[in-house]
Structure formats: structure tokens, C-alpha cells
Amino acid sequence: ADSEQTAQGSAPGADRPTIALVMKSLANEFFVTMADGARAHQELNDERYDLVINGIKNEVDLAQQVALIDQMIASNVDAIVISPADSKAVVPALARAETAGIIIINIDNRLEKDILSEYGLTIPFVGPDNFLGAEMVGTHLASKLAPGDQVAILEGVPTAFNSQRRTAGFRKAMKDAGMNIVAQQSAQWDQTMAVTVTAAILVQHPDLAAILCSNDNMALGAAAAVSQAGKEDQVQIVGFDNISALHDLIRGGNVLATIDQHADLLAVYGIEFALEALQSDLPLEDKTTPVDLITGTSIE
Amino acid sequence: MAAARLSIQNLHKSFSVPVLTGINLTVKRGEIHGLVGENGAGKTTFGSILAGFVSKDNGMITLDGVEYEPSGPKDAFEAGISCAAQELSLINPLSVTENIALRKLPHSCSVISGQELEQRTRSILQRVGLGSLDPDTRTGTLGLAERQLLEFAKSVFLDCRVLILDEPTAALTAQQASVLHEIVTGLAASGTSVIYISHRLQDVLEVSDNVTVLRDGRIVTTAPAGSMGVAELMEYMSGDFQTGNKTARCAAAQTPEPVLEVEHITTEELPHEISFTARAGEIIGIAGLSGSGRSELLNALFGLTPLTGGAISRHSAGEKVRISNPGTAKRSGMAYLGEDRQSMGLYPGHPVLTNMMVPGDLQGVASMSLLDNRREAAAAEKLVEELSVKCDGLDQDIDQLSGGNQQKILIARWLYCNSDIFLFDEPTRGIDVGTKNMIYNLMFDLRHEGKTILFTSSEIEELMAVGDRIFVLSRRKLVETFTADNWSETEILAACFREFATRTPHVH
Amino acid sequence: MRSLVKENFIFASLILLVIFFGLAADNFFSLVTLRTILNQLPALTVVTVGMTLVLIVGGIDLSVGSVLGFCATIVGMAMMNWDFSIVTACFLAIGAGIICGSVNGILAAYLALPSFIVTLGMLEMARGMAYITTDSQTMYIGASIQKLALPISGTGVSPALVIALSTVFAAQFILTRTVPGRHIVAVGANTRAARMSGIDTKLYRMVVLAVSGALAGLGGIFNAAYLGAADPNAGAGMELAAIAAAVIGGTSLMGGRGSVAGAFAGVLIIAILQNGLAQLGVSEPAKRLITGGVIIIAVFIDSWRIRRDRMRTG
Amino acid sequence: MRSLVKENFIFASLILLVIFFGLAADNFFSLVTLRTILNQLPALTVVTVGMTLVLIVGGIDLSVGSVLGFCATIVGMAMMNWDFSIVTACFLAIGAGIICGSVNGILAAYLALPSFIVTLGMLEMARGMAYITTDSQTMYIGASIQKLALPISGTGVSPALVIALSTVFAAQFILTRTVPGRHIVAVGANTRAARMSGIDTKLYRMVVLAVSGALAGLGGIFNAAYLGAADPNAGAGMELAAIAAAVIGGTSLMGGRGSVAGAFAGVLIIAILQNGLAQLGVSEPAKRLITGGVIIIAVFIDSWRIRRDRMRTG
């Protein structure tokens, strides 16, 4: 179906712009939802633009994302909407795109300002505030705990900016509420790894009261480990991303809450922005998209 | 001894060139049929077709009156044809027992029946003269002669109608060979037909009922063994008969100058101290029974096994170099040829050219480490001609050469590089008589140039024909040194057995 | 007996590791730790058994991790979307594994392509199929499958672990005591000679890869049970862990030599290491450094065995 | 001449691939596409050259990706925090690569440990060191290093590409036309025979792994130049890509056979494939399926060469 889209794009006479959506791992539900949202939007607006969607194989493969940007320049797209795998290292490639006259919109993960200005780029950012989201779910969790309770944090890939922001948000919420952070380890965004790490943390800290996970895959893993240890009643879990697989667990009370950053709309905001920019020369402002707390009551 | 067991009509086989052409042959029940021919004549190919390793192109084979066309080795031995291969088919990590029985491991519901197996193995090891071998030993740790006997044991383990033996005695001493011959004669008497391929023509004549000579893939004659002599066979094999010029040995000028000094060396395998001095321009033969440590001694001399005591030094131009590893050995002008060409010599999957030129120091074809491909090819071409190697060209894959021709390539390897001391372990294994004489002449030439050669052989006649001195090892001990003027075959043989005299003999 | 002595050295590494973590982490010596580790074993164990057989026959199977992931998603789909019973779902998953493995096997054995490349191709393709099956979504399954991974009441061991251990025993028995087992070793050690002995070398190569696929399928079930969910990314990178476990346990990458029991010891080392490091809560870079070091030290200790063997037999 | 014919089939795959993408994607036949692909090549190319040599000598180097990442962070630190010149930084990075490679080499050759495991250990350790060097952060470097990856004015090729291509030529020349090259092949084809010919087999094994480390270091520099930044995650998974490229190009994993020129063709196939798929914008699962299929088809086509070779001579 995707290649058809490109084929359509080449239809003679069509002067619709082509927008390239460049993302991180398309193997991750969050980005898949994002891509699906974009695709649905394109179908509704077929007359307005064409869409090429690309992701990298593995979230940390920066060089591949840079290659993707170059490839999009080579295939002559009009705009690039990018969720950067790294907030610094893709900037030079984006500068090349800008030189080639391509409009660039930054979504999901904010590019570093200093480096943008070094290249003389002004790229508008559309996306959620990860720190805020993490703080929000953390504060909600704290309201169910007593000060001094032991909590643990599961990080994603430690080099990932999102992971770092969420961890910071978690830490702030926990500090503010007087919780005791006894462990902080990376489970590499991975579910199986999360079970292993959580199980070990539970052994080491038998009195643990809560686990804060930087994404929902790890929350799923943490929930499996907690149930294997028979500590469902003792340990609260929160996640981030609001993937559908987590809903059963939230309903069942195994997971307390997660954050919805409206993945399905994230790319759409970016695309709309790009379309606007293609039509007018007005400078674009950054735009923060909403993050919402999801709990058992909000799912019903 | 009546009915035709195996009858072959108009058999053809070619690879890129014809290898067997119009073979017609009948082998009777209980007959031992000798098959001889020069290296590359097609003997192994013939045996391989019967054993189902390769398929024929054309022709008709009948076994006991029934048409026989095996689709693979399994088919062949289910039909009753068993083969002891020239390039041994033993599997190193498996035990002796498992190897012997590999074609048909006794089992119930696939679970191996250990006890039954062990008994049968022990009795068969006893028969081939390996009674003292532990059936649980991993095959990979055994010496070449033992491996060759195992290959034989493996092929007679199952009852068979036709037994093909492809150079079964190439690595065996005369004593071991005669044990094997006794078994073969016994099998024939009980009705098994045997095809016996060998370059030891005297043996072939003694054991066989009839002999067939192959030349370039065609049968030149089939005749009763009794009606022929070695010289006649050789004439048939080569088409134009000439013996090697053995008188060359007298022309050798021996200089007393020592080139290799071995002082009181011992290794894990050679517990008794060994000392001797080798001089420029002499050929030293090393005799011994199987397992007596001949290979071990050459390995130690080339620095392949660590010494536990003593020292080896190389003298040249007033300098003295200690040999401690193969690198120093080679740099100081030593060359080594291992006994097992498959594992110690060949580079499988590589062309003849590479196999010939790699190991040498590539002097003369390389300057400053850069190869000159034209000079390299020319040098290789010359050697191929000199040793009459039968191959389709320097580009041919070494795996496709016949066993004897592979051996020639390995010898050629060392003739080219500028070595002064040659350590050759069974250099003539699997080589036909004509070429053997050629190799002896090459050795004499080397000696004439003041080079030194130490070589082993399981044939005492060969050692006596070429050597200036003969060292005898017995039970890993250097027991005696003979010189050309004071030796006789019986004395040498007696020395070989000396260390066994008081203990249970190892070899029957 | 002989093989016990043989594996001694690898068990020495194991004991050293346990002692180290026992001293370094507070609660390491506890029943909970033991249970935690035992729970982690089944998937990697069965995958490693398959890998060991493939390595012994002289091949390699890089696709195990992806096939595991693909089969896990099959379990998820079968139970959640197609409403099959857990038993049917498991059969489907193992069937899917066998198909992937057989494709590997046919390409590697009968078309004589290098198994490394064939299974590398399958690594990509099976992962692609895993994404397609669940539309790249993690699929929550819940308690129905988790019971496979939870201790059978009163025993402390889960059905998954029992099955995994049985696999180890069966494979070790087959390898050392049966005709096909000895044939596998023969094919791996010297294919030409094995063929000359009438062994159908291609069939063995093919079957062993198919078995590895089936075991990866079983591993997928265990993974789904462990997570209570079907994760299309499950098993990523597991091929390297399985090869490492096999090689630490004395299996040669050149074929013809290996032990399933040793490979299981390798799995234990990896599991204990992961668990111990997580209990210590060391940082990610430190985890990497220690993991790398332990892997090297484990084969180093094991290499003494080989050296001694060599000395002993000359 | 002979080697040209030999590589024919692999180049056939290449041309097929180019034609396919030319027809399927609009702007595939363009200078920009060419430049984009050329820009991507240098790092994988040099790493693959090292890998090919290691494979030919009968080893394997799984650590190349991590060592590349580690060396990239060294470049970053050297230029940004230690204020070294770009030249010094490059020397430091290559030095770091040589050290990692030599450690691999010493353990694999002189302690006779399997190179698979040794380099798997190094894979973990070098990644750990990369994280430590930059404290798990990507480090922005900027234009100073990027000039290595940008076209030399008026030519369209970057210094990195020139260096990478020179490496390919040099390695192919060494392999086919020099004595050490012959010796490397001999060691890989039959170590025992090589040793018995007085070739210092351990030294070759060790040196080749060290060279592979050095080339991974060079790859790290190219990666940093390509990104304009030092990424501690750089090169993750690159070991498999490099092995795939080498094997597609006709190198045997059993050692003793291989061609650097063929491996470069393998790199081209991988790069063109990645590029073409991205331009088509196919979904991730489809990308996986196609990548897997192409890898298998490429070796399948290559296997004709081997079969024909066999036919011709036997």
C-alpha cells in the first residue's frame, strides 16, 4: 500500500507537494500509531499532499536516520516532518535539507537550540513536553503513596533524550513528594529486559512500593515481574505512551496510570504545519501538544 | 571360486576429461583382484563408482547377476559392497568404536547398544593388530598407521560381498601389512571378493589371484598374478619402462660439515634422550614400527612439539641458531613434510598453484613481499612437469587431484624453496613406482648440492635404497644407527623390535 | 562420568560468579533470587539447545530470536483474536517455528547456501512477519498463558522450566547415546567422510535447523508466558546470547564438538550475570563492561579444559 | 581477469537491484541519489574490509560496531573536550581501535580462545567504554569534522570515500599479490598445514584482528564526520551488516576463501537496498521482508558461480 502511495505521487500533472515523515523505530507501537494517524490524514486529504513514511530499524541507529534524511533530499520531497533520533546529530543533515529548499518541521523530540542557531536554522517544534508528562504521572502516583516509600525508575535507552527527560520528570515528582528512589536502571525500552530487571530489583528491595517506567512496554514487563513475585497488591506501576496492550492492565488495577501524548495526532500536527508553511512565508511558532493522564477512570 | 560376483561392462566416467574409458572387468566370488596403475590412472575413481561415492556416466555393472547402480554409499554397502578409502573417512571426534561401526551402529529404537558394540569392536581391533587400543579413544588422537588400520577395520566390520581396499597398506609397516593380508586372504576364502588397489606391486602380486593394470583410464591388461613380475607390471603401467638411476647415490660427495646438531632432546612423547649430528650432503632414513615415534622425532626437529629437554641447533656459515618453533626452523632453511597430507598439507578448495607456492618462502617469485604472478606460474609449471603431476592445469582445485598427485604437489612445495635441510615424513606414501624413482633421484640431486635430508618410510627397502645412514627407533627410543656399509634388512628389523622383545609386542 | 569432568571447568566459572554476587549483593542468597533466575531460564534454554545442535552439525542459526518473536505473536493472535485454546495456540506457534526452520534448512542444506546468510535473511523476514501479525503492537494476553511460567503449586518450578529442562536432557541424551546424535557429530566434524559412510548429511543439516526453529517456537511460547503478553520485538539479539551460551559451554563454531549440558551451564552463567548485575543496580556502562569481561573469562577458564585434554591425549 | 569473472555474479545482483529501484522509485536515477549513496559508504566499507580479512584468516570480529562507536566518541572527546586538532583526534581514534583489536587478537591468537566469544566480549566492553567516554550523550562536533564527509570541491567525492576506496584496493592487492596475503589465505584454509610450513599462524591471526580494530577506528572517524557528531550508539548491529556484505561477496565463514572486492560489492548492495527502500517509503515489516529476501537471493545467485566453477573443473 505504501509503495502505491509513491506511485500515485508520480502521477503526471499532479503538483501536490510530497511530505516525508521521518521517524524513529517503526517497530515501536508509539511510532506505528503516529504513522497510522498520518496515513489516515493523508487519505482524507489526498488532493492536498503525498506522503512518504520512513523509520529506522532500531531506535539508536542515528546514522541510518541521517541517511534517511539524505535519501529524502535525493528523492526531492517538499517538506520533511521529523522525529529526531538525536537532538544534536541530525542537525547538519537537516541543514542540507534546508539548503535544498525543503521545509522542515520537528516533532516529538526537540532539537537543540544552540546547534540550530549555529547552522542558522529556525525549525519549529511541535510536540509534547516529556518532562511535564512524567511529572504528571509521577504526581498522580505519589498521591497513592506515603512519603518515604521506596520507588524504582526504569529508564529507556540511557542515551535517548526522551528517556532522559522522562526520568528527570519522574525524579522531580518523587522528590517533591518525598519518596525514596532506591533504584534507577535501564531496561532498554524492552519488555523482556524489563521483567528481568524488575525481578532483580524486587529481590533487592522487597519493600518496593512503586515502579515508574519510561514507556509502556517496560510497564508491561514490570507488571509481569510483579505478578510473578506475587506482589500485585504492594507495588504500583506507571508507564508512558498509552499503548493499547496496557489498557487491560490499567482496568485490572495492575498498572496505575500512563500518559497519553496523542501519538496519532502528533504527526498530523506536524504535517498540517508543513502544509501551512508551504503556502505562506510567515514564521512558525513552536507548538506544545497536550499530554493527558490516563487512569482506570479515563479508559472507561 | 566359480560364479562371477561382479561384472563390469563398458564403464565410462569423465570429469572435465575422461578418467575411465571402456572398462570391462569380471571379478569372481572369493577372488582377490589386484588393481594397479600410475598416479591418476583412475583406480580410486573406479573404486568410488563401485562404492557409490561417485556415479558412472555410462556402462553396466552387475552384482551376482543383478544390475547394480548405487545411488549413494549407503546403497552400496546395503548391497554388500564396502570400501576402505584412500583418503581416510574417519571422524575425529568420534571414538574408535563409533567410527568402526558408523555405517551401521547397532541400536534399539535408535539408542546405541553400547555393550554389544564394544565386544564386536574389541574382537575386530584384536584381529587387525590393534588389540591394545582402547575402543573409547577419540580417533583424532591416533597416528596415521592406526588410522589406516581402523579404516580397514571399518570396512570389514560389516559382512560384505565385495571389499574394495584402496591403498590399505600405504602407511603400514611390512609386519602390519602382512597381518592385513592374512585377514584379506581369510575373507576371500570365505567367499568375499576383494579389489585390492596398491602401489606396492610386490604385495599385489603376492596377495592377488588376478591383476588388472590401468593406464590413463583404460585397462591395458588383466592377467593371473602368478604369470607376472614387478618389472612387467611397471612396463604395463607406464607404457615405457625405465628404472630409476640408483647408481646416483655413489656419486654423492659427503662433506663432514655438520649442519644440524641434536643434543639430548626429549619431548612428552620421546622420553629417552636423542642425540645426533646431521651433515651437509647426507640422507638419513628413519626406521621403526608404527607408533615408534618417527613422526614425533621429525616434529620435534621442526619445532612443532615443545622440547622437554636438550637443544636443537642449526649450523650455517659459522652461525648457530637454536630451533624452538616452526618459524625459526623455516627461517634457518628447514623444510617439513607431514605424514598426513589431508590435515597437514593441503589447502582444500584452492588451486594447484596456491597449494604449491604458499608455504615456501616464495623466494624467487616474490620481491619485497610482492608476488610476481608470471614467475610464480612458470616455476609451478616447471615443477609439475618435473614430477609428472597429472592435473588439468595450475587452476585446478587440489581436491580433484588423485591422492598420489596431491602428494607430489606437497613435495614440490619444498623443492622449490631454498631449504637446506629437508624433514620428510613418509614422502612417497601413495606414489607410484615410476615416480618414486624420480623422487629418489631428486633426493640424490639435493644431496649432491650439499643439502641434508631426514626422511621416514614404512618400507625398509626404500630406506636402504636411498639412505646413507638409518636411525632405528623402537618404542620411542633411538636404539641404533646403521651406515650403508654395515646394514642388512634383518638387522634393521631386529632393531625395530628391540624394545618390544622383553615386553608384550605391540605389533604382531 | 567422563562428560561430567569435562564440564567441570564451566561449572567452576558458574560457582565463582555465584559467590561473587553472593558477597556483593545483599539479598542474592535467597529463595526469591533462585526463583527469579529459574523463571528467566526457559526461553533462552530451549533456544540454546537448538542453537547447540545447529552449531554441532556445522551450521549457525541467527534467526532464532526473530522466529521466537514471530511465534510469540502467533500465540498472541491465536489466543486473543482467533479465540483458539492455549493448546492449539501452542501447536500453531511451534508449527510456525518449524516452518521457518525448515525454510532455513531447505535453503541451507539442499541449495547449499551458507546457513549464516540464510538465517540472517530469516532474521529479517521473521521479524517483519512478527510486526505484520500484530501490526507492530504489543498484545496483552494475561493470566491464561502466564500460568505456564508460574510455579506449579507446591513445587516452586514452573511447567515452562520443566519442559525446558526435559529438552536439555533429551537433547543431551540424543546427542551422546543415539545413532542420530552420533551422526550429527559426524556430519559436523567431517561432512565428506560422513557422506562416505552413508550418512544423509543434507537431511541432518535440514532437520537440525528445523528442530532449532521448533525450539525457537517453544521459546516464543515461554516468552509470551513470561511476559503475559506477545511482544513482536521479543527475542531481539537473542541469537548472540544463545551462541555465547553454547560456546561458553564448550561447543565449537567449526562444528563437530559440543555439549548441550555445557550449553545449559552457559545459559545459567548469562542468567545469573544479568540478574546479579540488576540486583547490584550498576550503571549501564558498567553492566556492559562486566558482561563482556565475564564472557571472556568464562571461555578462558573453559579453555584450560581443552588444553588439558590436549595434553592428556598428546 | 579470473577474479573479475569470479565477481561477475555478485555484480549481476547489484545491477538487478539498481534496475529494480530505477523502475520503482521516481528519482532513483539521479546524481543526488548517487551522491547520497556514496556518502553512506565509507564507514561500512572500511569495517567490512577488516571483517573480510578476519573471516579469511578463519576468525570473526563481532566487536567492529562497538569499537566504531567507541572510537567515534574518542574523536568527539579529543576535539571538543581535550582541544586536540582533527589530525591528532583521528590518530587517537585509530589508536584506540588498534588497542581494542590487539586485545581481541592477543586473546584469540595467543590464548587460543574462540574469536567469536572474545570479540563478543569486546562488543559489550567497547560499547560500555563508549558510554563512559561521553557520559551516554551524543556529542556535537560540527563542521570541522564534517569536511571529511563532504565532497572535495569540484569532484563530488569526499575524502572519506577516497580513503575507503583506497583501503579496498590496498586490501585486495595485499590479499592477492603479496606474500602476507597468501599466508593469510593459507592460515584460514588449513591452519595446521600453514603452521607446518613455518608460517607464524598466531601472529597473522593477531595482526588481522588488530587491523580490523584499526579499520573500525577509521570507520568511527567516518561516522563522526557523517553525523557531525560523536554518537556513543554508533555502529550498533554493524557487525552483522559487515559479515553479510562479506559473505554476499563470496567470503567463506569457514576461512580460507574471500575477496575484498566482492565484499565491497556486498556493501554496495546493502547501501543501495537501504536507499531504495527508503525512497519507496515501504513499511517497516515490508522492509524487513525485502531485506531478508534480497540477502538470500544475493548469495543464491552467487552460489551459481561456485557451482559453475565446480562444473567447469569437475
Ligand SMILES: Nc1ncnc2c1ncn2[C@@H]1O[C@H](COP(=O)(O)OP(=O)(O)OP(=O)(O)O)[C@@H](O)[C@H]1O
Ligand atoms: N572430482 C574430480 N574432478 C575432476 N577430476 C577428478 C576428480 N576426481 C578425480 N579426478 C581426476 O581423475 C583422475 C583419476 O584419479 P584417481 O583418483 O582415480 O587416480 P588413482 O589412480 O587413484 O591415483 P593415485 O594412485 O594417485 O591414487 C585424476 O587425473 C584426477 O585428477
Ligand SMILES: Nc1ncnc2c1ncn2[C@@H]1O[C@H](COP(=O)(O)OP(=O)(O)OP(=O)(O)O)[C@@H](O)[C@H]1O
Ligand atoms: N600403532 C600405534 N600403536 C600405538 N600408538 C601409536 C601407534 N601409532 C601412533 N601411535 C601414537 O601416536 C604417537 C606418535 O607416534 P608417531 O606418529 O611418532 O609414530 P610413527 O613412528 O610415526 O608411527 P606411524 O606414523 O606409523 O603411526 C605415539 O606417541 C603414539 O601414542
Ligand SMILES: [Mg+2]
Ligand atoms: Mg587413488
Ligand SMILES: [Mg+2]
Ligand atoms: Mg608417522
